[in-house]
Amino acid sequence: MSSLITLFIANILMSNVVLTKFLGMCPLLGVSRKSSDAIGMGLAVIFVIFSSSVLTYLLYYNVLVPLELQYMDLITFILVIAAFVQLVEMILKKYSIGLYKALGIYLPLITTNCVVLYVTLDNIIKGFDFAEMMVYSIAVPTGFMVVLYIFSTIRERLELSKMPEAFKGNPIALVVAALMAAVFTSFAGLF
Amino acid sequence: MKAFGKFLLSLLSENPVFGLYLGICSTLAITTSLDNALGMGISVLAILTVSNIIISAVRNITPDEIRIPVYIVIIATLVKSVELLIKAYAPALDQALGVFIPLIVVNCIILGRAEAFASKNGIGASALDGLTMGLAYTLSLVAMSSIRQILADGILSLNNPFNSQTIFSLPIIPAAYRIAIFKEPIGAFLTFALLAAAVQAIRNWQAKKEVK
Numbered sequence: 001m002s003s004l005i006t007l008f009i010a011n012i013l014m015s016n017v018v019l020t021k022f023l024g025m026c027p028l029l030g031v032s033r034k035s036s037d038a039i040g041m042g043l044a045v046i047f048v049i050f051s052s053s054v055l056t057y058l059l060y061y062n063v064l065v066p067l068e069l070q071y072m073d074l075i076t077f078i079l080v081i082a083a084f085v086q087l088v089e090m091i092l093k094k095y096s097i098g099l100y101k102a103l104g105i106y107l108p109l110i111t112t113n114c115v116v117l118y119v120t121l122d123n124i125i126k127g128f129d130f131a132e133m134m135v136y137s138i139a140v141p142t143g144f145m146v147v148l149y150i151f152s153t154i155r156e157r158l159e160l161s162k163m164p165e166a167f168k169g170n171p172i173a174l175v176v177a178a179l180m181a182a183v184f185t186s187f188a189g190l191f
Numbered sequence: 192m193k194a195f196g197k198f199l200l201s202l203l204s205e206n207p208v209f210g211l212y213l214g215i216c217s218t219l220a221i222t223t224s225l226d227n228a229l230g231m232g233i234s235v236l237a238i239l240t241v242s243n244i245i246i247s248a249v250r251n252i253t254p255d256e257i258r259i260p261v262y263i264v265i266i267a268t269l270v271k272s273v274e275l276l277i278k279a280y281a282p283a284l285d286q287a288l289g290v291f292i293p294l295i296v297v298n299c300i301i302l303g304r305a306e307a308f309a310s311k312n313g314i315g316a317s318a319l320d321g322l323t324m325g326l327a328y329t330l331s332l333v334a335m336s337s338i339r340q341i342l343a344d345g346i347l348s349l350n351n352p353f354n355s356q357t358i359f360s361l362p363i364i365p366a367a368y369r370i371a372i373f374k375e376p377i378g379a380f381l382t383f384a385l386l387a388a389a390v391q392a393i394r395n396w397q398a399k400k401e402v403k
Binding site: 019020021022023024025026029071072074075078079082113114116117118121122125164165166167168169170171172174175177178179181182185 | 212213215216217219220259260263264267268270271274275290293294296297299375376377378379380381383384385387388389391392395
Protein backbone atom coordinates (compact mmCIF):
# COMPACT_ATOMS: atom_id res chain seq x y z
CA MET A 1 0.00 0.00 0.00
CA SER A 2 2.71 2.47 0.99
CA SER A 3 4.53 1.76 -2.26
CA LEU A 4 1.37 2.73 -4.16
CA ILE A 5 1.20 6.04 -2.29
CA THR A 6 4.87 6.66 -3.04
CA LEU A 7 4.22 5.88 -6.70
CA PHE A 8 1.32 8.34 -6.69
CA ILE A 9 3.16 11.26 -5.09
CA ALA A 10 6.41 10.64 -6.94
CA ASN A 11 4.67 10.85 -10.28
CA ILE A 12 2.88 14.07 -9.42
CA LEU A 13 5.85 15.92 -7.95
CA MET A 14 9.40 14.73 -8.57
CA SER A 15 9.00 12.82 -11.79
CA ASN A 16 6.33 15.14 -13.09
CA VAL A 17 5.57 14.15 -16.64
CA VAL A 18 5.63 17.69 -18.05
CA LEU A 19 8.68 19.02 -16.30
CA THR A 20 10.95 15.98 -16.36
CA LYS A 21 9.76 14.02 -19.42
CA PHE A 22 8.62 17.10 -21.39
CA LEU A 23 5.43 15.40 -22.52
CA GLY A 24 2.25 17.34 -23.13
CA MET A 25 4.03 20.58 -24.02
CA CYS A 26 1.65 21.46 -26.88
CA PRO A 27 -1.48 21.75 -24.70
CA LEU A 28 0.63 23.41 -22.03
CA LEU A 29 1.59 26.23 -24.38
CA GLY A 30 -1.75 26.31 -26.18
CA VAL A 31 -4.47 25.91 -23.55
CA SER A 32 -2.79 27.36 -20.52
CA ARG A 33 -3.88 30.96 -21.07
CA LYS A 34 -6.93 30.73 -18.77
CA SER A 35 -6.95 28.87 -15.47
CA SER A 36 -10.57 27.71 -15.86
CA ASP A 37 -9.72 26.04 -19.18
CA ALA A 38 -6.71 24.40 -17.56
CA ILE A 39 -8.90 22.55 -15.05
CA GLY A 40 -11.32 21.40 -17.75
CA MET A 41 -8.55 20.23 -20.00
CA GLY A 42 -6.81 18.53 -17.07
CA LEU A 43 -9.93 16.61 -16.07
CA ALA A 44 -10.53 15.54 -19.67
CA VAL A 45 -6.95 14.28 -19.86
CA ILE A 46 -7.25 12.37 -16.56
CA PHE A 47 -10.42 10.69 -17.80
CA VAL A 48 -8.94 9.79 -21.18
CA ILE A 49 -5.67 8.49 -19.74
CA PHE A 50 -7.27 6.43 -17.00
CA SER A 51 -9.89 4.84 -19.26
CA SER A 52 -7.54 4.14 -22.14
CA SER A 53 -4.88 2.76 -19.75
CA VAL A 54 -7.29 0.22 -18.28
CA LEU A 55 -8.52 -0.71 -21.72
CA THR A 56 -5.09 -1.05 -23.34
CA TYR A 57 -3.73 -2.93 -20.32
CA LEU A 58 -6.51 -5.51 -20.53
CA LEU A 59 -6.18 -5.71 -24.31
CA TYR A 60 -2.43 -6.22 -24.12
CA TYR A 61 -2.43 -9.00 -21.55
CA ASN A 62 -5.64 -10.75 -22.61
CA VAL A 63 -5.52 -10.43 -26.39
CA LEU A 64 -2.09 -9.45 -27.70
CA VAL A 65 0.06 -11.64 -25.41
CA PRO A 66 -1.91 -14.91 -25.91
CA LEU A 67 -1.86 -14.32 -29.66
CA GLU A 68 1.84 -13.36 -29.57
CA LEU A 69 1.06 -10.08 -31.28
CA GLN A 70 3.02 -7.85 -28.88
CA TYR A 71 4.51 -5.91 -31.79
CA MET A 72 1.02 -4.62 -32.59
CA ASP A 73 0.93 -2.69 -29.28
CA LEU A 74 1.57 0.75 -30.75
CA ILE A 75 -1.13 0.47 -33.40
CA THR A 76 -3.71 -1.01 -31.01
CA PHE A 77 -3.05 1.57 -28.31
CA ILE A 78 -3.21 4.60 -30.56
CA LEU A 79 -6.53 3.45 -32.04
CA VAL A 80 -8.05 2.92 -28.59
CA ILE A 81 -6.89 6.38 -27.56
CA ALA A 82 -8.24 8.00 -30.73
CA ALA A 83 -11.63 6.36 -30.19
CA PHE A 84 -11.72 7.51 -26.58
CA VAL A 85 -10.87 11.10 -27.40
CA GLN A 86 -13.66 11.11 -29.95
CA LEU A 87 -16.03 9.93 -27.20
CA VAL A 88 -14.97 12.65 -24.77
CA GLU A 89 -15.38 15.22 -27.51
CA MET A 90 -18.93 14.10 -28.23
CA ILE A 91 -19.86 14.11 -24.54
CA LEU A 92 -18.45 17.60 -24.01
CA LYS A 93 -20.18 18.86 -27.14
CA LYS A 94 -23.51 17.65 -25.81
CA TYR A 95 -23.27 18.63 -22.15
CA SER A 96 -20.78 21.50 -21.86
CA ILE A 97 -20.76 23.57 -25.02
CA GLY A 98 -18.83 26.42 -23.36
CA LEU A 99 -15.92 24.20 -22.44
CA TYR A 100 -16.12 22.55 -25.84
CA LYS A 101 -15.74 25.90 -27.59
CA ALA A 102 -12.95 27.02 -25.26
CA LEU A 103 -10.88 23.90 -25.76
CA GLY A 104 -11.60 24.06 -29.49
CA ILE A 105 -8.76 22.67 -31.51
CA TYR A 106 -6.95 21.18 -28.52
CA LEU A 107 -9.55 18.51 -27.83
CA PRO A 108 -8.87 16.39 -30.92
CA LEU A 109 -5.22 17.04 -30.16
CA ILE A 110 -5.47 14.97 -26.95
CA THR A 111 -4.99 12.09 -29.39
CA THR A 112 -1.59 13.48 -30.18
CA ASN A 113 -1.01 14.44 -26.55
CA CYS A 114 2.08 12.38 -25.93
CA VAL A 115 1.14 11.85 -22.27
CA VAL A 116 -1.71 9.51 -23.17
CA LEU A 117 0.35 7.21 -25.37
CA TYR A 118 3.29 7.50 -22.99
CA VAL A 119 1.29 6.25 -19.99
CA THR A 120 -0.28 3.32 -21.87
CA LEU A 121 3.12 2.24 -23.22
CA ASP A 122 4.87 2.79 -19.90
CA ASN A 123 2.36 0.58 -18.06
CA ILE A 124 3.60 -2.28 -20.21
CA ILE A 125 7.31 -1.35 -20.29
CA LYS A 126 7.50 -1.00 -16.49
CA GLY A 127 5.64 -4.31 -16.00
CA PHE A 128 3.06 -2.88 -13.56
CA ASP A 129 0.42 -5.10 -11.99
CA PHE A 130 -3.21 -3.98 -12.18
CA ALA A 131 -3.23 -1.85 -9.01
CA GLU A 132 0.04 -0.10 -9.84
CA MET A 133 -1.23 0.54 -13.35
CA MET A 134 -4.37 2.25 -12.01
CA VAL A 135 -2.42 4.43 -9.56
CA TYR A 136 0.15 5.34 -12.22
CA SER A 137 -2.47 6.30 -14.79
CA ILE A 138 -4.15 8.65 -12.33
CA ALA A 139 -0.95 10.11 -10.88
CA VAL A 140 0.67 11.08 -14.19
CA PRO A 141 -2.26 13.09 -15.61
CA THR A 142 -2.85 14.64 -12.17
CA GLY A 143 0.72 15.88 -12.29
CA PHE A 144 -0.03 17.22 -15.75
CA MET A 145 -3.11 19.06 -14.45
CA VAL A 146 -1.25 20.53 -11.49
CA VAL A 147 1.44 21.97 -13.77
CA LEU A 148 -1.13 23.12 -16.32
CA TYR A 149 -3.07 24.99 -13.62
CA ILE A 150 -0.05 26.64 -11.97
CA PHE A 151 1.26 27.53 -15.39
CA SER A 152 -2.02 29.13 -16.46
CA THR A 153 -2.22 31.30 -13.36
CA ILE A 154 1.31 32.55 -13.99
CA ARG A 155 0.52 33.21 -17.63
CA GLU A 156 -2.57 35.23 -16.76
CA ARG A 157 -0.26 37.62 -14.91
CA LEU A 158 2.38 37.58 -17.65
CA GLU A 159 -0.15 39.04 -20.08
CA LEU A 160 0.07 42.32 -18.18
CA SER A 161 3.82 42.46 -17.64
CA LYS A 162 6.42 44.27 -19.69
CA MET A 163 9.05 42.21 -21.48
CA PRO A 164 11.27 42.35 -24.56
CA GLU A 165 9.31 42.05 -27.79
CA ALA A 166 11.09 38.83 -28.79
CA PHE A 167 10.05 37.01 -25.60
CA LYS A 168 6.32 37.77 -25.86
CA GLY A 169 4.09 34.71 -25.95
CA ASN A 170 5.66 31.28 -25.96
CA PRO A 171 9.36 32.06 -25.29
CA ILE A 172 8.59 33.65 -21.91
CA ALA A 173 6.27 30.72 -21.13
CA LEU A 174 9.22 28.40 -21.67
CA VAL A 175 11.34 30.46 -19.29
CA VAL A 176 8.54 30.04 -16.74
CA ALA A 177 8.60 26.30 -17.43
CA ALA A 178 12.35 26.26 -16.80
CA LEU A 179 11.88 27.91 -13.40
CA MET A 180 9.04 25.51 -12.53
CA ALA A 181 11.26 22.58 -13.53
CA ALA A 182 13.87 23.89 -11.09
CA VAL A 183 11.26 24.04 -8.31
CA PHE A 184 9.90 20.57 -9.03
CA THR A 185 13.39 19.01 -9.14
CA SER A 186 13.89 20.10 -5.56
CA PHE A 187 11.05 17.77 -4.51
CA ALA A 188 13.49 14.94 -5.28
CA GLY A 189 14.65 14.92 -1.65
CA LEU A 190 11.14 14.17 -0.40
CA PHE A 191 11.54 10.39 -0.25
CA MET B 192 23.21 33.96 -53.09
CA LYS B 193 20.09 35.98 -52.37
CA ALA B 194 17.89 32.92 -52.93
CA PHE B 195 20.05 30.91 -50.55
CA GLY B 196 19.75 33.64 -47.92
CA LYS B 197 16.00 33.62 -48.38
CA PHE B 198 15.97 29.84 -47.95
CA LEU B 199 17.98 30.14 -44.74
CA LEU B 200 15.66 32.84 -43.42
CA SER B 201 12.57 30.76 -44.17
CA LEU B 202 14.21 27.80 -42.46
CA LEU B 203 14.51 30.01 -39.39
CA SER B 204 11.28 31.98 -39.39
CA GLU B 205 9.03 29.14 -40.59
CA ASN B 206 10.88 26.56 -38.55
CA PRO B 207 8.43 23.86 -37.41
CA VAL B 208 10.02 23.59 -33.97
CA PHE B 209 11.04 27.07 -32.88
CA GLY B 210 8.54 28.97 -35.05
CA LEU B 211 5.41 26.82 -34.94
CA TYR B 212 6.08 24.88 -31.72
CA LEU B 213 5.40 21.47 -33.26
CA GLY B 214 7.06 18.33 -31.99
CA ILE B 215 8.58 20.07 -28.99
CA CYS B 216 8.19 17.18 -26.54
CA SER B 217 10.85 15.12 -28.25
CA THR B 218 12.96 18.20 -28.98
CA LEU B 219 13.22 19.04 -25.30
CA ALA B 220 13.65 15.46 -24.12
CA ILE B 221 16.25 13.88 -26.36
CA THR B 222 18.57 16.77 -27.18
CA THR B 223 21.09 15.90 -24.47
CA SER B 224 23.65 14.76 -27.04
CA LEU B 225 24.33 15.10 -30.73
CA ASP B 226 24.01 11.31 -31.22
CA ASN B 227 20.44 11.25 -29.94
CA ALA B 228 19.48 14.35 -31.89
CA LEU B 229 20.76 12.95 -35.20
CA GLY B 230 19.21 9.53 -34.57
CA MET B 231 15.85 11.05 -33.72
CA GLY B 232 16.01 13.61 -36.52
CA ILE B 233 16.81 11.08 -39.21
CA SER B 234 14.13 8.65 -37.95
CA VAL B 235 11.52 11.42 -38.09
CA LEU B 236 12.79 12.56 -41.50
CA ALA B 237 12.37 9.05 -42.92
CA ILE B 238 8.97 8.43 -41.33
CA LEU B 239 7.66 11.86 -42.35
CA THR B 240 8.72 11.46 -45.97
CA VAL B 241 7.29 7.95 -46.36
CA SER B 242 4.07 8.78 -44.50
CA ASN B 243 3.58 11.89 -46.67
CA ILE B 244 4.03 9.75 -49.80
CA ILE B 245 1.59 7.04 -48.66
CA ILE B 246 -1.02 9.49 -47.39
CA SER B 247 -0.82 11.49 -50.59
CA ALA B 248 -1.19 8.27 -52.62
CA VAL B 249 -4.37 7.23 -50.80
CA ARG B 250 -5.82 10.74 -50.44
CA ASN B 251 -8.51 10.21 -53.11
CA ILE B 252 -9.83 6.94 -51.70
CA THR B 253 -9.81 7.99 -48.02
CA PRO B 254 -13.29 8.93 -46.74
CA ASP B 255 -13.16 12.38 -45.17
CA GLU B 256 -14.78 11.40 -41.84
CA ILE B 257 -12.25 8.76 -40.90
CA ARG B 258 -9.14 10.35 -42.38
CA ILE B 259 -7.44 10.98 -39.02
CA PRO B 260 -7.63 7.31 -37.88
CA VAL B 261 -6.36 6.26 -41.31
CA TYR B 262 -3.39 8.64 -41.04
CA ILE B 263 -2.65 7.47 -37.51
CA VAL B 264 -2.62 3.80 -38.52
CA ILE B 265 -0.27 4.53 -41.44
CA ILE B 266 2.06 6.56 -39.21
CA ALA B 267 1.96 4.01 -36.36
CA THR B 268 2.89 1.19 -38.75
CA LEU B 269 5.88 3.15 -40.05
CA VAL B 270 6.99 4.12 -36.55
CA LYS B 271 6.78 0.51 -35.33
CA SER B 272 8.90 -0.62 -38.31
CA VAL B 273 11.53 2.01 -37.55
CA GLU B 274 11.45 1.06 -33.86
CA LEU B 275 12.10 -2.60 -34.66
CA LEU B 276 14.89 -1.66 -37.09
CA ILE B 277 16.59 0.56 -34.50
CA LYS B 278 16.25 -2.20 -31.86
CA ALA B 279 17.91 -4.66 -34.23
CA TYR B 280 20.71 -2.59 -35.72
CA ALA B 281 21.42 0.29 -33.33
CA PRO B 282 20.82 -0.95 -29.77
CA ALA B 283 22.78 1.95 -28.26
CA LEU B 284 20.41 4.44 -29.88
CA ASP B 285 17.45 2.37 -28.71
CA GLN B 286 18.75 2.55 -25.13
CA ALA B 287 19.22 6.30 -25.31
CA LEU B 288 15.95 7.25 -26.96
CA GLY B 289 13.80 4.62 -25.20
CA VAL B 290 10.10 5.38 -25.14
CA PHE B 291 10.58 8.44 -27.33
CA ILE B 292 10.83 6.28 -30.47
CA PRO B 293 7.25 4.93 -30.20
CA LEU B 294 6.19 8.43 -29.20
CA ILE B 295 7.13 9.65 -32.71
CA VAL B 296 3.57 8.54 -33.56
CA VAL B 297 2.24 11.52 -31.66
CA ASN B 298 4.84 13.96 -32.97
CA CYS B 299 2.60 16.82 -34.16
CA ILE B 300 4.83 17.52 -37.16
CA ILE B 301 3.97 14.22 -38.85
CA LEU B 302 0.20 14.34 -38.37
CA GLY B 303 0.27 18.08 -39.01
CA ARG B 304 1.95 17.72 -42.41
CA ALA B 305 -0.34 14.80 -43.31
CA GLU B 306 -3.40 16.93 -42.59
CA ALA B 307 -2.15 20.25 -43.92
CA PHE B 308 -0.15 19.16 -46.96
CA ALA B 309 -0.10 15.51 -48.02
CA SER B 310 -3.90 15.14 -47.98
CA LYS B 311 -4.22 17.93 -50.57
CA ASN B 312 -1.16 17.59 -52.80
CA GLY B 313 0.44 15.16 -55.25
CA ILE B 314 2.96 12.49 -54.37
CA GLY B 315 6.07 14.33 -55.60
CA ALA B 316 5.21 17.57 -53.81
CA SER B 317 4.36 15.69 -50.62
CA ALA B 318 7.65 13.79 -50.67
CA LEU B 319 9.52 17.08 -51.08
CA ASP B 320 7.50 18.64 -48.27
CA GLY B 321 8.33 15.71 -46.01
CA LEU B 322 12.03 16.02 -46.82
CA THR B 323 12.21 19.78 -46.15
CA MET B 324 10.16 19.61 -42.97
CA GLY B 325 12.16 16.63 -41.72
CA LEU B 326 15.39 18.43 -42.53
CA ALA B 327 14.26 21.55 -40.68
CA TYR B 328 13.33 19.37 -37.70
CA THR B 329 16.69 17.57 -37.76
CA LEU B 330 18.57 20.87 -37.98
CA SER B 331 16.63 22.25 -35.01
CA LEU B 332 17.47 19.16 -32.97
CA VAL B 333 21.13 19.41 -33.96
CA ALA B 334 21.28 23.12 -33.06
CA MET B 335 19.71 22.57 -29.68
CA SER B 336 21.68 19.44 -28.79
CA SER B 337 25.00 21.04 -29.80
CA ILE B 338 24.35 23.97 -27.49
CA ARG B 339 23.35 21.71 -24.59
CA GLN B 340 26.16 19.23 -25.10
CA ILE B 341 28.85 21.90 -25.40
CA LEU B 342 27.65 23.78 -22.31
CA ALA B 343 27.11 20.71 -20.15
CA ASP B 344 29.87 18.32 -21.24
CA GLY B 345 32.32 20.77 -22.78
CA ILE B 346 32.81 18.52 -25.79
CA LEU B 347 31.02 18.04 -29.07
CA SER B 348 31.16 14.40 -30.11
CA LEU B 349 29.47 12.05 -32.50
CA ASN B 350 29.40 8.25 -32.29
CA ASN B 351 28.45 5.78 -34.97
CA PRO B 352 25.14 4.34 -33.68
CA PHE B 353 25.70 0.98 -35.40
CA ASN B 354 29.03 0.02 -33.80
CA SER B 355 29.46 2.82 -31.20
CA GLN B 356 32.81 3.95 -32.61
CA THR B 357 33.62 7.62 -32.12
CA ILE B 358 33.45 9.61 -35.35
CA PHE B 359 34.72 12.86 -33.85
CA SER B 360 35.08 14.41 -30.43
CA LEU B 361 36.05 18.06 -29.99
CA PRO B 362 36.90 19.38 -26.54
CA ILE B 363 35.66 22.98 -26.38
CA ILE B 364 35.12 24.10 -22.78
CA PRO B 365 37.59 23.12 -20.01
CA ALA B 366 36.17 21.00 -17.20
CA ALA B 367 36.07 23.82 -14.63
CA TYR B 368 33.72 25.96 -16.72
CA ARG B 369 31.10 23.40 -17.68
CA ILE B 370 27.47 24.04 -16.70
CA ALA B 371 25.97 20.66 -15.81
CA ILE B 372 22.49 22.14 -15.44
CA PHE B 373 22.11 22.18 -19.23
CA LYS B 374 21.77 18.40 -19.17
CA GLU B 375 18.80 18.80 -16.82
CA PRO B 376 15.21 19.73 -17.74
CA ILE B 377 15.86 23.35 -16.70
CA GLY B 378 18.60 23.64 -19.29
CA ALA B 379 16.35 22.15 -21.96
CA PHE B 380 13.60 24.69 -21.30
CA LEU B 381 16.05 27.60 -21.12
CA THR B 382 17.86 26.69 -24.34
CA PHE B 383 14.54 26.26 -26.10
CA ALA B 384 13.20 29.57 -24.77
CA LEU B 385 16.27 31.47 -25.98
CA LEU B 386 16.23 29.86 -29.44
CA ALA B 387 12.49 30.50 -29.77
CA ALA B 388 13.01 34.13 -28.72
CA ALA B 389 15.74 34.46 -31.35
CA VAL B 390 13.42 33.11 -34.05
CA GLN B 391 10.70 35.49 -32.89
CA ALA B 392 13.14 38.41 -33.02
CA ILE B 393 14.03 37.50 -36.62
CA ARG B 394 10.33 37.35 -37.51
CA ASN B 395 9.64 40.74 -35.93
CA TRP B 396 12.59 42.21 -37.80
CA GLN B 397 11.31 40.75 -41.08
CA ALA B 398 7.81 42.08 -40.47
CA LYS B 399 9.20 45.55 -39.76
CA LYS B 400 11.23 45.48 -42.95
CA GLU B 401 8.17 44.58 -44.97
CA VAL B 402 6.20 47.51 -43.50
CA LYS B 403 8.92 49.89 -44.61
